[in-house]
Structure formats: structure tokens, C-alpha cells
Amino acid sequence: MSLSRIRFLASAADTAQSALAALVARYGQAEAADAEVIVALGGDGFMLDTLNRSQALGLPVYGMNQGTVGFLMNAFSIEGLLARLSGAERAVIHPLRMQALGRDGVVHKALAINEVSLLRTGAQAARLRISVDGRVRMDELVCDGAMVSTPAGSTAYNYSAHGPILPIGAEILALTPVAAFRPRRWRGALLPMGASIGFEVLEPEKRPVNAIADSSEARDVLRVDISSARDISHTLLFDPGHGLEERLLSEQFQ
Structure with a gap:
């Protein structure tokens, strides 16, 4: 061409x-x-x-x-x-679509080609509850953070956090913890591309968390919902x- x-x-x-x-x-x-x-x-x-x-x-x-x-x-x-x-x-x-609810009530929306990550911002580890397609899959993940990565982004931050490299044509997302403390041996999960992933921040006043879609940041969030933007x-x-x-x-x- x-x-x-x-x-x-x-x-x-x-x-x-x-x-x-x-x-x-x-x-x-x-x-x-x-x-x-x-x-x-x-x-x-x-x-x-x-x-x-x-x-x-x-x-x-x-x-x-x-x-x-x-x-x-x-x-x-x-x-x-x-x-x-x-x-x-x-x-x-296809990018990821992030919707993050802040403690101030503001809803932040952004797209991420590599990954959406949640990272602690205080001295104490974050406490996250993880759901997939509306069903709670992990009641509590105590960690420095967690991320959902696309195949294109799987060699970036995801790989540095010991997440898997995904083939570019794979209809899979990688959910990878960052320095998981409890459960200590949990290394993450592989999810269908069509899955909707939700993170609820537990004790947000004591253990604040920011959400970042590539370089677009939402500060002090209560909840983050992530899905693949197949329409883009x-x-x-x-x-x-x-x-x-x-x-x-x-x-x-x-």
C-alpha cells in the first residue's frame, strides 16, 4: 500500500x-x-x-x-x-477503558494502551477487593498495587512486576499484583479479553490509592472498573x- x-x-x-x-x-x-x-x-x-x-x-x-x-x-x-x-x-x-471513582465523588475516565495500574500512595500497603464480571474473586489483596495489562503492554510495567508476556493476538488480559503481601504467593491471573474487572479500595482514608491509565492519573480513588475497549x-x-x-x-x- x-x-x-x-x-x-x-x-x-x-x-x-x-x-x-x-x-x-x-x-x-x-x-x-x-x-x-x-x-x-x-x-x-x-x-x-x-x-x-x-x-x-x-x-x-x-x-x-x-x-x-x-x-x-x-x-x-x-x-x-x-x-x-x-x-x-x-x-x-485495542486499549483498556478505565472508570475510576474518586473520594471526592468525581468519576475519571481514560483509555490505556499498555495497562491500568492501581498504586498505593501512603506508607501502608493498599487493601484491594477484586471482582471479575461482578463476582468477587478475591476478598482482600494486600499489596503495593495491582494492574491489568493488554498483550501490547505486557512487556512494560506488567513484565517488570513479574507478570506474563502475552502473545499480541491473544484474547487475554493479565492481572498482576505489585509486591503482594497477602496472599503472599499470589502471582495474578489471566482473564478473557471480554472480562470486566473491578477493584474496590478498602480503608481508602488510611490506605490511599491512585489509578493510572498509561499516563492519565486519578488520585485517591474508591473504585476502579476496567474493560477492553473493543470499539476502539x-x-x-x-x-x-x-x-x-x-x-x-x-x-x-x-
């Missing part, structure tokens, strides 16, 4: 801004309404932000690494971009042989 009308976006980093100037000089800069593809220059955090901000455009996004980790990005090069875009592999992912999809582009499926596999054999 020919993708020649490119909308370039870049993070505020000096290297990304320099790359932006060079690419625009070579390939031009399409207006958002006329573009066929978005090329994002930065790191994984900027890619997540770009996907969220460009959702209404419905355009595929091709990232080039001008950040640190770059798991969601391709290698940077000014040369041959049109050929790389035309031959790119596509990966379609993002298309990422990768160089052949370096797509998300291959990266997820490679991560497990390092």
Missing part, C-alpha cells in the same frame, strides 16, 4: 525535533485531514500519547525511535521512508520481521 502523505509528529526532545526538521524537509508535512499515515518520532511514551491523540483520525501510526526503550518503535533513518511505509506490517490493538482500535506499523509478535517472542528468549 502506498503511503506518501505523511503527518510527522515529534516529542519535545532535541533529537526528535532535529529528526522532525530533517524528515519534513525531505518528505514534506501533510495536514492532519489529508494525511494517510502518521510518523511519530520519540520513545514509547510519545507513541502512546500519539495513539491516544490521533484516535479520531483513524490513521495508522509508524514510530521511529528517538527516545530510550523504543519497544513500539522502528529504527530511525531518514532514507527510504516511503518504501518502509509501503512494506510495513500492521498490528491492530489502533493500527501500528512495523518494519517486516520486527513487528509486535516477533518482539514479544524475542523478549522471552533474551
